[in-house]
Amino acid sequence: MNTTAPVVQVENLRKTYGSFAAVDSVSFEIQRGETFALLGPNGAGKSTTIEILEGYRDRTGGSVKVLGVDPGKGGLNWKARLGIVLQSSGESGNVSVREQLTHFAGYYPNPRNVDEVIASVGLEAKAGTLIRKLSGGQRRRVDVALGIIGSPELLFLDEPTTGFDPEARQQFWQLIRSLKADGTTILLTTHYLDEAAQLGDRAGVIAGGKMIDIGAIDEIGGEEARIPLVRWRDANGKHEERTHTPGAVVASLMAAGAEPAGLEIVRPSLEDIYLQLVSDHAHAREVENAR
Amino acid sequence: MSTTTPTAETAPSFGLGIGRSVRLGFSRIKLEVRSYFRQGDSVFFTFLFPVVMLTIFAVAFSEQNFGTEEEPLTAAAFYLPGMIAAGLLLSGLQNMAIDIAMERSDGTLKRLAGTPLPVMSYFIGKIGQVFTTGVLQATLVILVASLAFDVELPSEPSKWVTFAWVFVLGVTTSAVLGIALSGLPRSGKSATAVVIPVALVLQFISGVYLGFSMLPEWLQNFASIFPLKWMAQGMREVFLPASFEVMEQSESWNLPGVAIATGLWLVIGLIVTRITFRWIRKDS
Numbered sequence: 001m002n003t004t005a006p007v008v009q010v011e012n013l014r015k016t017y018g019s020f021a022a023v024d025s026v027s028f029e030i031q032r033g034e035t036f037a038l039l040g041p042n043g044a045g046k047s048t049t050i051e052i053l054e055g056y057r058d059r060t061g062g063s064v065k066v067l068g069v070d071p072g073k074g075g076l077n078w079k080a081r082l083g084i085v086l087q088s089s090g091e092s093g094n095v096s097v098r099e100q101l102t103h104f105a106g107y108y109p110n111p112r113n114v115d116e117v118i119a120s121v122g123l124e125a126k127a128g129t130l131i132r133k134l135s136g137g138q139r140r141r142v143d144v145a146l147g148i149i150g151s152p153e154l155l156f157l158d159e160p161t162t163g164f165d166p167e168a169r170q171q172f173w174q175l176i177r178s179l180k181a182d183g184t185t186i187l188l189t190t191h192y193l194d195e196a197a198q199l200g201d202r203a204g205v206i207a208g209g210k211m212i213d214i215g216a217i218d219e220i221g222g223e224e225a226r227i228p229l230v231r232w233r234d235a236n237g238k239h240e241e242r243t244h245t246p247g248a249v250v251a252s253l254m255a256a257g258a259e260p261a262g263l264e265i266v267r268p269s270l271e272d273i274y275l276q277l278v279s280d281h282a283h284a285r286e287v288e289n290a291r
Numbered sequence: 292m293s294t295t296t297p298t299a300e301t302a303p304s305f306g307l308g309i310g311r312s313v314r315l316g317f318s319r320i321k322l323e324v325r326s327y328f329r330q331g332d333s334v335f336f337t338f339l340f341p342v343v344m345l346t347i348f349a350v351a352f353s354e355q356n357f358g359t360e361e362e363p364l365t366a367a368a369f370y371l372p373g374m375i376a377a378g379l380l381l382s383g384l385q386n387m388a389i390d391i392a393m394e395r396s397d398g399t400l401k402r403l404a405g406t407p408l409p410v411m412s413y414f415i416g417k418i419g420q421v422f423t424t425g426v427l428q429a430t431l432v433i434l435v436a437s438l439a440f441d442v443e444l445p446s447e448p449s450k451w452v453t454f455a456w457v458f459v460l461g462v463t464t465s466a467v468l469g470i471a472l473s474g475l476p477r478s479g480k481s482a483t484a485v486v487i488p489v490a491l492v493l494q495f496i497s498g499v500y501l502g503f504s505m506l507p508e509w510l511q512n513f514a515s516i517f518p519l520k521w522m523a524q525g526m527r528e529v530f531l532p533a534s535f536e537v538m539e540q541s542e543s544w545n546l547p548g549v550a551i552a553t554g555l556w557l558v559i560g561l562i563v564t565r566i567t568f569r570w571i572r573k574d575s
Contacts, residue, residue, distance in 0.1 A: 054405060056571060076407040084405035089398025094329040095322060103322050106315060107406045130329065146402070 007032050007067060007154050007185040008053060014061035015048050015209075022048045024209040025062065030202075035176070035186040037200035037217070039193070041278055045209040046189045047087065050158055053187070054084050067154060080108055083152030085143050085160050093131030097123055097142055100131060101149055108150030120175050121145045122168065136163040144172065148179065155179065157188045161195060173198050193271035205274060207281040221273035228267050232260035312411040319408075319416020324423050337386045338424060341378040341432050344500075345370055349440045357502075362534055367440030372526035373499040375429050376461070380490055380519050382425040383465025387417060388472040388486040395571065396479030404570030414470065414564075421466040429458065442530075450529045453546065457525035460553050464518055467560035474567045498523045504538040511540055518556040525549040 008030035015023040023045040030036045040046045051057045052064060055071035064071055069078045095103070097118060105111035118127050121141040126134060131142055140163050147155060157176075161169050169192075176199050180186065190196055196203055197217055204214040213220055227242045230249045243249050246265045253260045268276075328334060349367035358364030394400050403413060436442040445451065472489075476482040494500055496510055497519035503511065514520040527535065528544035536544055 056401070056404065076409060079405065080407040082405065084402075086398065086401060086405070089402065091397050091399045091402070092326070092330065092393070094326040099322065099325070103318060104406065106318050107408050150406075 004031065005068065006030060006065075007034075008036075008187065009065040010049075010053070010062070011064075012062035013049065013052065013059055013064060015045075015052060015057065016060045021209050023052070023059075026206065026209070026211045027062075028204050028211065028214055030185060030187060032185055033180070033183050034201045035180055035188060035199050037196035037203040038187065038189045038206060039196055039203055039274055040189075040206035044206045046206055047158060049206065050156055050187065050189055054082070054156055055079075080150060081153045083147040083150060083155040085147035085155070085157045087158045088136070088140060088143070088162065091131070093134075093139070096128050096130055097134075097145075098127045100142065101145055104146050105149050110151050111149055112151050114149070117145050117149055120148075120178070122171050137165060137168055140164065141168070141172075144175075148175075152184065154185045154187070157186060157190075159189055159191060161190070161192065169195070193269070193274050197270040203270075205277050207278050208285060210281075212281045213277055217270065220270070221268075221277055225273045225276060226268055228265055231262065231264040231266065233262040234260060238262075312409045313415065315408060315412035316415025316419065319412055320419030320423065323416045323420035327420055327424060337381040338428055340381055341374040341428060342435050344377070345374045345432060345436060346439075349436075358532070359534070362532055364532065365440065365442065367436050368442040368530070369502075371432070371436045371442055372530040373523050374432050375458075375526050375530075376497070376519060376523035377494050377499045378428045378432060379425060379458070379461040379465050379522055380493065382428055383421050383462055383467075384469040384472065385486055385490045386424075387421060387466050387469025388475075389482045391417070391470060391473035392476045392482035392486075393479035395473070400570045410568065410570070417470060418463065418466045421469075422462055425458070425462040445529060453525065454529045457522060457529070457549060457553075460550065460557070461518070461522040461525070464553050464557040464560060465522075467557055467564060468518070470568065471560045471563040474569075493517055493519045496520075498527075502538075503540075515540065515552070518553050521549045521552040525553075 006029040008028075010029070011027050013023055013026045014021065026045070026049060028036070038046050038049065048057065052059050053066050053071055055066075055074045058072055066074070067078060067081055098114060101114045101117060105114055115124075115127075118124055121144055123138065123141055123145070126138060131139060134142065140160070144157075144160055147157070161172055164172060173195070176186065180199075186199070188196065188199060200217045202214070202216050203220050205212050205220065213222075218226075224242075227244060228246045230241045230243060230246045232239055232253060241249055250260075250263065250265070253263075266272075327338075345367065348370045349365070352366035355366060356363045357366060357369035391400075433444065437444055445454075472486065473482075476485045493514075496506065496514040497503070497517065498506075498514075499519070503514075503520070503523070506514070511520075524539065524544065525546065527539075528546060528549075536542065539545065
């Protein structure tokens with residue numbers, strides 16, 4: 001028996017509003033236990049895509065299966081297997097953190113222990129506090145706690161760490177790693193590329209509603225984009241050279257004479273690669289539109 | 292193909308039956324009631340409003356006799372049934388319509404939509420909250436009328452039986468109509484502006500603030516289309532002296548009419564809710 005059917009299968013997904021295509025033939029798969037990061041600028045179609053997968057929006061075309069079910073037809077049993085952390089919301093929050101989590105735990109067949117979940121998001125000291133009295137970052141952690149209280153097989157995290165301080169973010173990463181270790185499949189959207197690099201196994205980059213690249217975190221953007229860069233300045237201005245042998249380049253500069261000014265050897269980070277991809281895409285579109 | 296795609300069919304079901312809906316419904320009631328009393332503005336505008344209005348009328352018209360020479364009636368006694376009926380409308384229709392419209396726009400409903408909470412449980416929670424707060428509200432109004440303004444309460448058990456069914460039917464109808472109406476405002480912010488005027492006009496034409504018999508016949512007939520007039524009439528049967536019966540339309544308390552008109556609105560509310568209620572507006 002083969003139990004490796006993808007947890008998420010998206011084929012040629014399309015969502016149009018009038019003549020505007022918010023999502024344009026996007027395809028990807030997420031395997032069981034995998035953490036997939038969906039990256040892209042604001043308005044690129046990330047949230048539309050994730051909300052179609054969560055069952056919040058109808059699609060215009062293509063096929064989508066989440067845990068083997070079409071999200072447009074997902075029932076309560078299907079929802080019981082999902083954890084959804086939406087983008088921030090402004091609920092009135094007139095109940096305490098523990099009351100809210102205890103209540104939501106009752107919705108699920110196999111909920112996690114409420115106090116353990118509160119501890120895992122670092123809110124032990126605030127467990128008895130009304131949610132409306134928490135700071136933005138603390139409320140966000142309640143959102144995350146509500147997303148994982150039902151021990152989901154698949155967890156959607158839509159920009160989960162917005163408003164977190166660096167320490168809280170580190171703590172959150174730890175939490176996600178422990179969920180991964182338990183076998184939870186995760187779909188993450190984030191603006192923080194270091195977060196995607198820390199947590200993601202694979203990533204897809206969406207821009208203008210299209211998937212412009214998809215692959216393992218350490219392969220995205222292609223081999224070329226990962227070649228180190230040597231940068232320096234001289235009388236002729238700034239120079240930049242992509243090379244597999246940065247040491248040799250530096251040695252030849254030294255051999256040519258004086259110590260080069262502003263010398264840097266850079267291994268492109270996921271962020272550099274991502275920004276390059278998005279700007280290449282934007283540029284390609286402009287050229288296309290100019291024709 | 293040898294893949295075993297996990298599906299809703301093969302996944303263990305965890306009791307989608309009525310039992311689970313009811314259990315979660317009661318869990319919702321607890322949460323809703325707690326949340327209601329922690330929200331300062333709703334406590335004032337819907338919960339205490341009838342008591343405040345009763346007090347104002349009782350004090351402002353303390354010198355006037357609302358009855359006859361032989362059978363005098365204080366302002367507090369005259370206004371008590373209307374205030375109880377208004378409480379049903381406020382706790383039910385006004386509170387629900389605004390509350391749910393707010394929850395739709397602040398993301399509460401969106402969050403619930405992503406959980407395995409049955410819609411039925413959500414409704415049980417809302418109606419249970421209205422029922423709980425409505426009972427407390429009516430008790431408070433009656434206690435204030437009796438203790439602070441010496442209103443004589445009926446002693447016949449049959450009157451209290453009438454009170455009980457008019458109350459239960461009224462509060463349920465009002466809550467269901469509130470849920471039905473909650474889809475109307477486009478945003479939580481506009482909900483107050485849409486709902487409060489509707490509730491206010493109804494209160495003025497249905498014999499809450501103005502004696503129903505003072506209204507012109509055409510307005511009485513118009514008000515008879517809506518349920519508040521009937522709830523107030525049922526409450527007048529309970530709390531006013533028998534001699535007031537001749538001042539009613541058709542010179543009768545017409546309790547069957549109260550049951551039919553209110554029941555009809557309950558059915559209308561249930562149908563509209565069934566057809567129109569959505570956790571979220573898709574694609575908005």
